[in-house]
Amino acid sequence: MSDSTAIHSTAQVDPGAVIGAGVRIGAYSVIGAEVEIGDGTVIGPHVVIEGPTRIGRDNRIAQFASLGGDPQDKKFAGERTELVIGDRNLIREFTTINRGTGDGGGITRLGDDNWVLAYVHIAHDCQIGNRVVFSNYSALAGHVEIGDWTILSGYSGVHQFCKVGAHAFIGMGCLVGHDVPPFVMMANEQQGRPRGINSEGLKRRGFDATRIAAIKRAYRTLYMAGLSLPEAREKLAEQARESADVLAMLEFLDHSERSLAR
The missing domain is CATH 1.20.1180 (Udp N-acetylglucosamine O-acyltransferase; Domain 2)
Structure with a gap:
């Protein structure tokens, strides 16, 4: 642990956690065993990170986020699984990101430079690319794949095992139950339908x-x-x-x- 690292006196950091240089951990946060936090990452107060979880460098994790918890899957039997988070992600208040499951590959993965806004849920075994925007209250069920540069608007949701291609746009309140090709814009209907391409984003x-x-x-x-x-x-x-x-x-x-x- 580097001298430049700042851990609040009320935070609980397991001796087995690996904390990088310049990491800051806020008041009352709990960092569990087998957690790795990369250089320059800032963790706010009241954050819970359970392991095994690996977090890259220069991330910003806001208060009350819960990362690396057990998957919400009845088949999960305590097997060793992971959460892997890349670099320069913004993870806002009350976000929940669960570890993977043994049957689903064992790893939930979030890439680099993503914006994960308040109250977002990313379930077990999801594979998220880079520069994705999750607006408030958007949610992914298990085993979902999201391509680079995708935008999920507020209150949208994606059904388990669905894939959403790069540069897609999921409208507000849209529930996705099928695979969405790259570049496609889904309408803000309960059962989303394609409504053109994401030309403005492109x-x-x-x-x-x-x-x-x-x-x-x-x-x-x-x-x-x-x-x-x-x-x-x-x-x-x-x-x-x-x-x-x-x-x-x-x-x-x-x-x-x-x-x-x-």
Whole structure:
């Protein structure tokens, strides 16, 4: 533990925890055994982190967050599982992120540079990419995969085992029960439906007009041309020869294990 580390006198840190340089831990926080906290991470007051959990560097974890707790799965029998959190994440008040399960791969993973806002829940075995925004009260059931740059609006939810592709946008209050391809925007309905592509988000991330036009064309092929899914795949394969983004959509479809949101 470095001399630059600051741990409040009321915090409880297990002797087996590994605390990096420049870490700050607030009042009444509890850091359990087999917890690793990377350099420069700041933990607010009243935070509970249970292990095995590995947290990277320069994260900001607000008060009353609960990380690394047992999975909420009746099949969990106390087997050793983990939570792995990357670098530079913002995790706000009352967020809960559970460890994985033995049957689900054993690891819940949160990547880098994510914004996880107040009251978010990320369940066991979820795999989260980078630069994802979880708005207040959004929630993931177990075994969900979320691609890079996805935005989940407030009060949205994703059903267990669903996959959401990169750059997707899930609208406020939308409940996702199917796989959502990359770039697709889901409407704010209880049973979400595709409603175009996330064009505004793509513009903000530097996608030029040519790339966005190719994605729009692929969306029309998949959702508006009246084609069956096998027919749409054939058309997308042709379009993917000229667009890496369309190829990403096609590869997502090829690896989708649940029914597709259509």
